[in-house]
Amino acid sequence: MAHIHLPDGSFTLSWVLFWWICALVLIGAALVWARRRGVGATEITVAAFVTAASFAVFQVQVPLFGGVHMNLTPLIGILAGPVLGSFIVFIVNILSAAIGHGGWGLIGANVLVNFSEVLTGYLIFRALKRITPSLFSRAGIATFGGLFVGNIAMIAIILVSGIQGVTQTPLQILTGLSLLAAVNMGVAVVEAFVTGFIVEYIGKVKPDLLGGGRP
Amino acid sequence: MTAPDRRRGLILFVLILVAVAIISFAAYRLTGPMGIEERYSNAVGLPSTEEEEGGGWFGFSLEGNHLAYGVILLALVGISVIAYLRWKKEESR
Numbered sequence: 001m002a003h004i005h006l007p008d009g010s011f012t013l014s015w016v017l018f019w020w021i022c023a024l025v026l027i028g029a030a031l032v033w034a035r036r037r038g039v040g041a042t043e044i045t046v047a048a049f050v051t052a053a054s055f056a057v058f059q060v061q062v063p064l065f066g067g068v069h070m071n072l073t074p075l076i077g078i079l080a081g082p083v084l085g086s087f088i089v090f091i092v093n094i095l096s097a098a099i100g101h102g103g104w105g106l107i108g109a110n111v112l113v114n115f116s117e118v119l120t121g122y123l124i125f126r127a128l129k130r131i132t133p134s135l136f137s138r139a140g141i142a143t144f145g146g147l148f149v150g151n152i153a154m155i156a157i158i159l160v161s162g163i164q165g166v167t168q169t170p171l172q173i174l175t176g177l178s179l180l181a182a183v184n185m186g187v188a189v190v191e192a193f194v195t196g197f198i199v200e201y202i203g204k205v206k207p208d209l210l211g212g213g214r215p
Numbered sequence: 216m217t218a219p220d221r222r223r224g225l226i227l228f229v230l231i232l233v234a235v236a237i238i239s240f241a242a243y244r245l246t247g248p249m250g251i252e253e254r255y256s257n258a259v260g261l262p263s264t265e266e267e268e269g270g271g272w273f274g275f276s277l278e279g280n281h282l283a284y285g286v287i288l289l290a291l292v293g294i295s296v297i298a299y300l301r302w303k304k305e306e307s308r
Contacts, residue, residue, distance in 0.1 A: 005255040041302040048298040052291035059284055063274025065243045067250045095287050099279035132224025140228045144235060158259065168260035176258030182242030183254065185235050192232065 002113050002150035002184060003069060004158065008103035015161040020108030023090065026115060030086040039084065046209060047084045050076050054092050059101055068187040073114050074121025074146035075195045078139060079202070079209065085118035086111075109157045116153040121146030125199075135210070139199035140192040147188040151181035 011019075050072070058071040071092070076085045093107045093114065102110060125142035132138060155177045159170055168176070202209050246254065256263050277284060 005251050006259065006261070010259070010261070041298075041305045045295070045298040045302040048291075048295040052288065052295050055291055056288055059278045061251065061276045061278060065239065066248045066254065067276075069251065069278075095291075096279070099283040099287065101279035128224065132220050132227070134221045134224040134228075137221075137224030137228040141224075141231060144231050163259045163261065166260035173259050176260070179242045179246050180254055180258040182238050183246060184239075186239030186243065189232055189236055189239070192228075196228075 002117065002147065002154040002181070003071065003102065004106050004109050004113065004154055006103070006106065006158075006163070008105045010103075010163050011105060011109070011161045012164055016105040016108065018108075019106075019112060019157065019161070023108040023111040026086055026112070027090055030083045033083050034087075042209070043080065043084060047080045047088060050079055051088045051091055054088060055095055058092060058096060059099065062187060062190065064190065065183050065186045068184060070187055070191045070194070071114065071117075072191065072195065073117035073150065074125075074139070074143040074191070075198060077118035077120070077122030077146065078125045078142060078195070078199055082115070082119045082122050085122070086115050089114035089118060109161070113150050113153045113157065117146040117150035119146075120149040135203040136196040136200040140196040143192040143195045144185075144188050147185060147191065151184055155181060 054072045054076060058069060061067045061069060073085075073089065076088050080088060090107075090111050093102065093110050096102050097104045097107055121142045124145040125138050128138040128141060155174065158177060159174060162170075163173065166173075199210065246257070249257065253263050255261075
């Protein structure tokens with residue numbers, strides 16, 4: 001997963017505010033969308049469970065490549081859709097900051113990064129329906145795609161914002177972050193299997209839940 | 216859709232998996248073993264922060280305050296169960 005794992009104070013106040021405003025605009029748009037089309041009891045139940053699962057998993061450091069995190073964002077996109085997914089990543093980021101995992105100032109930027117994973121995962125999972133019926137493969141590929149786009153978003157946000165108090169050039173930061181993103185993608189292998197098996201299982205026992213992720 | 220269609224999806228999945236695993240391992244070998252915070256600090260040029268060692272289970276460890284984690288997780292599970300019971304009641308109507 002991609003998550004800007006920097007301490008508060010890494011971004012200037014103006015960039016912190018900018019990313020927070022972008023995230024709040026996204027949440028506002030999702031609220032309007034959800035109000036217009038309505039949210040059913042099934043969707044709320046699924047959203048509640050994936051929020052709990054995402055929060056639980058996100059705080060666990062996996063002993064792979066020195067330590068990486070999963071956050072199940074593509075699974076959120078597949079099961080809850082991008083509208084409810086935006087609320088879920090917002091809640092998970094706030095709760096994570098509340099327990100001391102991640103800075104408060106970076107919540108806005110991290111919501112945008114995680115939302116890009118949710119949206120990409122959702123879109124790829126749906127698009128692959130025409131290519132293969134295998135739920136495991138569709139979910140696994142959607143996970144790789146989602147996490148890849150999340151890493152690109154993470155790099156873009158850091159490069160645009162800049163880091164306070166460092167002397168490195170943007171090119172040096174880009175090189176460093178590209179290597180970090182490549183290592184980060186290692187967890188995508190684990191997350192792709194986890195997401196694939198969960199979606200495959202849900203497809204067998206409760207296939208209607210997979211249609212619940214409306215936009 | 217047929218078995219070849221299923222196989223096509225699996226082949227694509229395995230190809231991506233192998234490519235990602237190779238690239239990740241190569242990047243890991245280039246940068247060396249370090250924790251996630253240290254990796255971020257090094258990548259952007261911030262001074263490295265010492266990460267807490269040990270205290271995990273088979274290498275897995277928890278970030279942040281463990282008590283707060285437990286309390287929040289319990290609350291989230293409680294909310295999920297309430298939502299599930301309400302959904303079940305609605306389904307049975």
